[in-house]
Amino acid sequence: MFDIGVNLTSSQFAKDVPQVVERAQAAGVTGMLITGTNAAQSEAASLMAQQHRGYCWSTAGVHPHDASSWNDEVAQQIHQLALRPEVVAIGECGLDFNRNFSTPEQQEAAFSAQLAMAAEFSLPVFLHCRDAHARFVALLTPWLDKLPAAVVHCFTGSAEELQDCLALGLSIGITGWVCDERRGLELRALLPHIPADRLLLETDAPYLLPRDLHPKPASRRNEPCFLPHIVRQVATWREDDPEWLSQKTDENARRIFRLV
Template structure:
């Protein structure tokens, strides 16, 4: 099992990051991809990954919430980070029109700049899309021929949106959202529609603690060690064995991010 979305730079992990990684290893997690969401956190993620070679890697990017921070200096920082062996994707980048913490056109500008960078460096992209599907694909599609791969992280869209993402050749990242009986009902029904070689799994820790976990952790904090619960749930929804699904998703992650087995 490979967790492609871990926000290990979060202050929620400030006191026990080493223990979090150790628990992940003990739970059978074979690798962690640490998410960079702005210039500073991308640097922090790369630094954390460098302490655990062969087990942790990272992304370098600017989340749409931070798009207003985009600058030439930010672009230079991401390019420098991308030269390190730990950084295996550009992102988290994309569009989020749910909250518009950055203005939509600022988001589009930063998104295009990161796609350009990924194309120049021939790197895959780690994508974010929320309530922006049409504009997201409009911006992304022209760059896809120049990109070696892409994953829509934490996919929570509709069937038509899933079909459009798959038609564009994107991989699909699934989180514990699928374990939420309030918000995840439609997403559950989509699990069998994702081709086995396009499915990736993630916790998005410390966010999105699976709602149906029992007993629930006292901290209410999600961790990579809870990925097996998500694997079990997704496997059941797809009518597959959890162990084989976990192994398939591990292979998918290593192929997309070009990691050694």
């Protein structure tokens, strides 16, 4: 099973990255993609992936929350990172009109620039969309025939939004959000409608600790070693065999991000 979304550069992991990786390996996680969310974090993610070469890879990009930082210098930094072999996708990029830490205009400019960069390098995009579906689709669609793949990370949208994403050929990243009985039930019901070859699984660690995980860690910190729990729960709700789903989603990740 492959974890396509780990925020290993988070300060919550500052003291024990090697141990986090060891626990993931011991739990049966076969690899992980470390998320870059701005220029500095993308550089850090790349260096971490280098330290765990063959097990970790990284993305390079600017999250919509950080879109106000986008300028020529940041673009050049991301451009240079995209040349590194461990960097296998552009992102996390997209739109987030829920919090608007950066203005919608700044978000759209940074998103469009990163889509162009991904097309230039023929890299997949690792996407974020929250409360911005219509505009997200409008900006993304013209680029899709120039991109090798696109993954909607941590999908939490509606049935209609899922159908739009699938119609566009996007792959869908599912997190422990579906394990939340308060806000994950709508998404849980949609799981059987995601084609197996479009499904990817992730923890989004250290965030989104599954609420139905027992026992819960004292720190309340999510880790990649909890991915097997998400796999089992998603398999149950899809009526899939967990081992088969684990292997299938691993294969999907390695195909989409062209991992060797």
